[in-house]
Amino acid sequence: MNDNLKKLLGEEYKERFSPKEFVPGESFIPVSGKTFDEKEILNMTEAVLDGWWTEGRFSDLFEKRLSEWLGVKFTAIVNSGSSANLVAFSALMSAKLKDRRLKPGDEVISVAAGFPTTVNPIVQNGLVPVFVDVDLGTYNINIEKLKKAIGPKTRAIFLAHTLGNPCELDKIAELCEEHGLWFVEDNCDALGSVYDGKKTGTFGHVATCSFYPAHHITMGEGGAVFTDDALLYRIIKSIRDWGRDCWCRTGMDDTCKRRFSWKLGNLPLGYDHKYIYSEMGYNLKVTDIQAALGVAQLDKLEDFIQKRRDNFDYLYEKLKKHEDYFILPSWSDKAESSWFGFLLTVKDDAGFTRDDLIKHLNEKKIGTRLLFAGNVIKQPYFVEKNIKYRIVDNLVNTDLVMTNTFWIGVHPGLSKDMLNYIVNEFNEFIKNMNKT
Numbered sequence: 088m089n090d091n092l093k094k095l096l097g098e099e100y101k102e103r104f105s106p107k108e109f110v111p112g113e114s115f116i117p118v119s120g121k122t123f124d125e126k127e128i129l130n131m132t133e134a135v136l137d138g139w140w141t142e143g144r145f146s147d148l149f150e151k152r153l154s155e156w157l158g159v160k161f162t163a164i165v166n167s168g169s170s171a172n173l174v175a176f177s178a179l180m181s182a183k184l185k186d187r188r189l190k191p192g193d194e195v196i197s198v199a200a201g202f203p204t205t206v207n208p209i210v211q212n213g214l215v216p217v218f219v220d221v222d223l224g225t226y227n228i229n230i231e232k233l234k235k236a237i238g239p240k241t242r243a244i245f246l247a248h249t250l251g252n253p254c255e256l257d258k259i260a261e262l263c264e265e266h267g268l269w270f271v272e273d274n275c276d277a278l279g280s281v282y283d284g285k286k287t288g289t290f291g292h293v294a295t296c297s298f299y300p301a302h303h304i305t306m307g308e309g310g311a312v313f314t315d316d317a318l319l320y321r322i323i324k325s326i327r328d329w330g331r332d333c334w335c336r337t338g339m340d341d342t343c344k345r346r347f348s349w350k351l352g353n354l355p356l357g358y359d360h361k362y363i364y365s366e367m368g369y370n371l372k373v374t375d376i377q378a379a380l381g382v383a384q385l386d387k388l389e390d391f392i393q394k395r396r397d398n399f400d401y402l403y404e405k406l407k408k409h410e411d412y413f414i415l416p417s418w419s420d421k422a423e424s425s426w427f428g429f430l431l432t433v434k435d436d437a438g439f440t441r442d443d444l445i446k447h448l449n450e451k452k453i454g455t456r457l458l459f460a461g462n463v464i465k466q467p468y469f470v471e472k473n474i475k476y477r478i479v480d481n482l483v484n485t486d487l488v489m490t491n492t493f494w495i496g497v498h499p500g501l502s503k504d505m506l507n508y509i510v511n512e513f514n515e516f517i518k519n520m521n522k523t
């Protein structure tokens with residue numbers, strides 16, 4: 088890129104995005120947000136000026152670097168975390184897996200306290216979600232109940248690491264091994280989390296990630312599917328790329344040297360391989376401009392993870408004195424979380440409700456979020472579509488999450504002043520509650 092343009096873009100970045108002074112009570116503190124500098128703008132401009140725009144050199148670089156960083160053999164980038172989950176699950180339905188493939192009616196164990204698009208691909212593929220309750224504090228699946236959930240129709244487990252807090256992966260891996268189950272890891276909120284010395288996203292047969300701006304790194308919109316299995320990777324790429332059997336890169340032809348001599352399905356011999364579809368696919372690819380943004384973000388990932396951990400620790404240290412009112416976050420001894428947020432559950436006898444508190448915080452310009460769908464089976468689409476599911480025992484904790492749990496941000500854009508302001512507002516709220 089021309090040096091003048093580089094300089095101009097650098098100046099424009101500063102003009103538009105230089106950090107503004109934080110004014111307590113006036114500046115809004117978002118629960119999540121992207122952190123970037125002029126490198127992201129320059130990278131995206133490079134990709135625009137390449138004139139290629141679909142999957143290209145930045146996509147290749149991103150996939151290679153992310154695979155190396157995470158420690159997986161294959162990464163396929165897609166246009167969202169939800170698409171990643173859809174591709175991951177649809178891949179397990181492929182006829183190429185022969186008798187290992189999932190079939191409609193098979194059961195998949197998951198939790199109802201989470202994001203809807205972890206559950207939707209199960210339903211979309213005609214599989215039956217089996218919901219197990221979560222533990223309060225970790226908000227991850229209860230392992231004893233998970234054991235009880237496994238029945239003759241169980242074929243897979245699909246779980247997210249809640250807000251970056253790893254599930255008990257050794258126990259889950261053991262159960263999958265013992266019962267011959269697929270394990271799909273939704274790592275969308277946990278990029279950089281570690282369990283027993285190994286990064287999350289490397290435990291499942293397939294794992295996924297999101298690059299929506301709220302997440303650890305962003306592509307604007309984006310996601311990724313990870314696997315170590317060469318066959319699954321081929322299926323994943325095919326489903327992502329319209330379902331085509333051909334594996335030529337965009338803009339290439341006849342990589343297989345047999346373009347006009349395949350005989351597949353009931354098609355005539357020699358039907359152009361470019362237009363042979365062996366999976367039920369979609370087009371879920373990213374543009375190279377998104378990937379260029381991702382490449383610049385990858386350089387900052389380690390730093391982002393550290394800041395998230397530091398912010399989480401700071402909030403924990405300052406808020407733990409309020410343990411009488413809240414269930415504080417908890418985690419396994421083996422976990423080192425790359426936190427997505429700081430989750431709190433207001434105790435039933437706190438003397439105030441979750442909704443009182445989040446209303447107060449939002450009035451004070453502090454952003455809050457719920458644990459996504461709360462209890463997904465109570466969401467209108469679940470009720471109205473009459474979705475078939477099974478529950479193990481009950482979802483008592485999940486219901487409590489729906490009514491009493493919320494989270495505040497730990498993202499790298501939060502300054503110490505902001506964190507102190509948040510803590511002060513918690514202190515003030517509790518002090519005033521105690522007066523009344």
Ligand SMILES: Cc1ncc(COP(=O)(O)O)c(C=O)c1O
Nearest residue numbers: 167168169202247275297298299
């Ligand atoms: C656990 C989990 N899975 C999947 C998704 C979906 O990701 P996306 O918004 O990129 O579709 C999210 C979104 O935040 C999520 O939190």
